[in-house]
Structures are given as C-alpha cells and as structure tokens.
Amino acid sequence: MENEINMNEKAKVLVFLDTEDLMRIRGTVDYDAVFARIAENGDLELLRDNAQTVIGYAVCGEERNAKLKSIIVAGENVQINVFSKKKGKFVPIEVKAEDGLLDLRKLISKPNKK
Numbered sequence: 001m002e003n004e005i006n007m008n009e010k011a012k013v014l015v016f017l018d019t020e021d022l023m024r025i026r027g028t029v030d031y032d033a034v035f036a037r038i039a040e041n042g043d044l045e046l047l048r049d050n051a052q053t054v055i056g057y058a059v060c061g062e063e064r065n066a067k068l069k070s071i072i073v074a075g076e077n078v079q080i081n082v083f084s085k086k087k088g089k090f091v092p093i094e095v096k097a098e099d100g101l102l103d104l105r106k107l108i109s110k111p112n113k114k
Contacts (some may be wrong), residue, residue: 035101038072047101072097 035047039057044065046056071078075097081090096103 034104036068036072036104037101038069044068046104068102071095072100072102075100 009094013056032048036044043057045054047053048055067080071080077094077096078092079092081092083089086092
C-alpha cells in the first residue's frame with residue numbers, strides 16, 4: 001500500500017485523524033512514552049514520565065506530526081478526534097500541552113495484554 005506507515009521498533013504514537021488514515025495503519029503499536037516535545041531539528045521526540053529521557057520519535061506521517069506540533073506550539077487544551085478500539089469509532093478527546101510538552105496518555109492506545 002502506497003501510504004502505509006512503517007512500523008519499526010522505535011516507540012511511536014499514532015493519532016488517527018480520519019477513517020482513511022486508520023485504513024493505512026496495520027498491526028499493533030507498543031509504547032512507553034508519556035510526553036512529546038518538538039526537538040531542535042523539528043522532529044517529535046517521545047519522552048518517559050520524567051520528561052527528560054528521549055525514548056524514540058513519533059512516526060505519524062506529515063499531517064499527524066503537523067497536528068501534534070500545532071498542539072504543542074499552542075500550549076493550550078484542544079480537542080481532537082482519535083479512534084477508540086473499545087467503541088469502534090472516532091471519539092473527541094481533550095489534550096493538553098504545557099511548557100512545551102504534550103501529554104500523550106489520552107492519545108495512545110495501550111497494546112492488548114496477552
């Protein structure tokens with residue numbers, strides 16, 4: 001598939017913007033990040049709880065990366081739609097960015113526990 005996203009071993013955040021976007025995603029995503037920030041080179045860095053240790057980079061595609069960056073730059077609460085596996089549809093959620101950090105806990109789907 002032409003627009004398929006590469007699922008590599010790095011930590012990653014997936015924010016589904018619409019149904020077509022969701023159709024491009026295959027597989028499951030493990031994560032260990034709690035915050036995201038914009039790095040000096042413009043990439044989205046993923047950070048652990050202490051917001052100091054970089055554990056990976058967001059692999060989200062240009063449109064999603066731009067959306068996440070705009071939230072961080074705005075530094076305020078915004079509402080976005082994300083896909084809920086539990087509800088099987090897109091649901092609006094509030095996300096918050098403070099001091100250049102975006103809290104990812106509401107954005108990320110936890111992997112299914114076996």
